[in-house]
Amino acid sequence: MAIHRFGSKEALWRAVIEQQALYLAPFITELKLLQTQTEVPIRTRIETAFRQLIAATFGDPECGMLLSRISSERGEKLDLLVEKLLRPSHDAFYPLLVEAAQAGVIKDQRIEMFYFMLIHAVTMTVSYRHVLEYFDDISQDMDRLKEDMTKFLIVNFLEDSQPSASKKGAWSNERMPASIPELAVHGARPKRKG
Secondary structure (H helix, E strand, O other): OHHHHHOOHHHHHHHHHHHHHHHHHHHHHHHHHHHHOOOOOHHHHHHHHHHHHHHHHHHOOOHHHHHHHHHOOOOHHHHHHHHHHHHHHHHHHHHHHHHHHHOOOOOOOOHHHHHHHHHHHHHHHHHOHHHHOOOOHHHHOHHHHHHHHHHHHHHHHOOOOOOOHHHOOOOOHHHOOOOHHHHHHOOOOOOOOO
16 A cells, blocks of 8 residues: 555655655754853763664654664665765764763774764664563653663763763662672563563
């Protein structure tokens, strides 16, 4: 039915990508705006960019599956994905990451790799949250999942050299077992469906 409406699989695919590009446009604009706000500390701007990435992903949770599926192919579909989605978001985020690395907010490293690890960490976690259900019930509460993912990015992707108010109390001791045996003592184990 959908193919009949669009005429071909390729036309349907193009329409999906165009729709996704429209959805992401405001987030990309916000990232570009963060580049110009140099009076705001880069750490604050990077944390804001992380929050925007998470908000965009939660707004369309299945996007990660789309990216994963098409990114595994080569050819016209992938070229279109890069042109319309990946390149614009990369080009908006990349200068912020370079500035953050220069300021020591993130470790000096290959920024391209950092960027793609960051994007995949967020999009895949949200897209495959149903797998997380086997291990943690957090995936049932989207607001809590969003909050914990934001804290995870800040704690794990940013340097400690400049403490941020948003990092204080990021993880309570009760939620971070000291060891695997402690998990067993408290009865925590992977949950199974059915």
